[in-house]
Amino acid sequence: MSPEIEPGSGNSDNNVSISSAIANVTSAKVDQYDIRIKALEQKLEKLEREKNKKCSPTTFLDTWDMASLIMEKARETALKVPNDSQCQTTCRPGKKGPEGSKGDIGSPGQNGATGRQGAKGEGGTPCNCSRYDELAHKVQILEQKARELQPLADGWYRVPSYPYWYKLVKVPSDYRTARKNCERMGGRLAATGIRNPTIRSDLLDKFIRRTETPIWIGLDDLGKRDNWKWSDRVSSTSSNTPWGKDEPDGPDQRCACMHNYLEYQIADVLCIYKYFYLCEK
Template sequence: MGLLASFILTFLCVVECCAQEHRSNISIMTMSPEIEPGSGNSDNNISLSSEIENVTSTKIDQYDIRIKALEQKLEEIEREKVKKCSPTSFLDTWDMASLIMEKARETAINAPNDSQCQTTCRPGKKGTEGAKGDIGSPGQNGATGRQGAKGESGTPCNCSRYDELARKVQILGEKARELQPLADGWYRVPSYPYWYKLFRVSSSYQTARKNCELMGGRLAANGIRNPTIRSDLLDTFIRRTGTSIWIGLDDLEKQDNWKWSDGVSSTSSNTPWGEGEPNGPTETCGCMWSTLQYRLADIRCNYQTFYLCEK
């Protein structure tokens, strides 16, 4: 019995020692500090934020350079137009400006907008958790825990340069649309909003009127009533033709009730008739008559001559 008792005591000691070692391991694992949510290498975060900002600024600077190039080309077109050169001489400059504008538009589209800009900003770190409140008495809520510390502020978002870039592209697009008729051979008297194109194709009044309307315009009216515009058009290309020119004036709706193509009623003050005009009951359409120094005359509407469109 003595030998059996010794064996049992030895076995129990071994079991107890193993149990103590296991409890020690559990204690060590339990006491290990948890990794705080939101913590990390702040230096890496700052470096990443700076890199994003540098790339963004570089791209916007590239967009600005392209837009400035377009602005210079559009200014060049305006200067050439003021010189009253032939519209065809602008085509090369226009094509170059259009290409630059298209590139600027593409880069602007690819530039982050406000919502995309927000996603590139680094969020702030999560604040530490507040201490637990005391347990309340049964049936009542416990006391409110203390508020946790305020988390670190995130990187501020500044999308103002994207907004400025978009505004520049919009303005340039509007300028380009204003100059588009120039590439199509239209002419604009400086400081006036109307465009004019002389068609050197002999046509009747009705055909001429229809063709102008198909191009989004009308037979010239406002520019003929305005002495400044009329004088400029005469000097620029009308007198060079040596022939009469259809303009937008007729009394087709009611005899002797002359109206311009834009709906304005004809009066002695706004209609530069030639001497003795109008003078024919069967002549119901008006034109700039060459033998009257391009003052207006009424003639038959089926007369074939050149015509001037306005838009």
């Protein structure tokens, strides 16, 4: 009777070739994602360079279209980049152990003794998922930067080094209408930046002075007479409100604007006047 032999693990040559193929495919995927991310980064850098230039509304829309495309591609890449657990499963497995020894020949009519267990196989190639993590991080940065370009499509301007966006609406409106329109756009009549000398100066130079008209801002005493409040609910004081000389000066003038006759210092005027207005968000 033939001796009982415990099956061993067999020849590992075929396993080595399969493992190498897996490793090659994994490496190629990483390189492919890396190339795509670099291309997206280059496009985004070009948009960043264009961001502070004087652009027409059409250019703003083109810019946002490109930013939206970058964001879409970034999300698509993020879905395809393997996570850490997926990375672990693609790493090359260890080699199988050698074939077990033959069992002893048993007595006639009986099975032979069980063969000895094969030796433990060699360890597989350690996984290195750092490149996947790096790609995922790049995708997050790309998506965030692309999203930040969205306000440009609507004509908003961001003061350099400050987290505020501004839009000058050149449609003559009374104070209450201007306030509601700013709120519809997710903002308010400008307040925080008007109190900041650096931001105020930048806005004046950028587009307010060239209008040569009064501009509504977010300041009024509609809640309580002579209790002036900014649209962000900060109380007006002599130190945070650049009033013009002798302003405020009218009991019925309960809304504030930056007035061209006062070199764009603040004046109180009737709320029914129709001026351009400055939104902030």
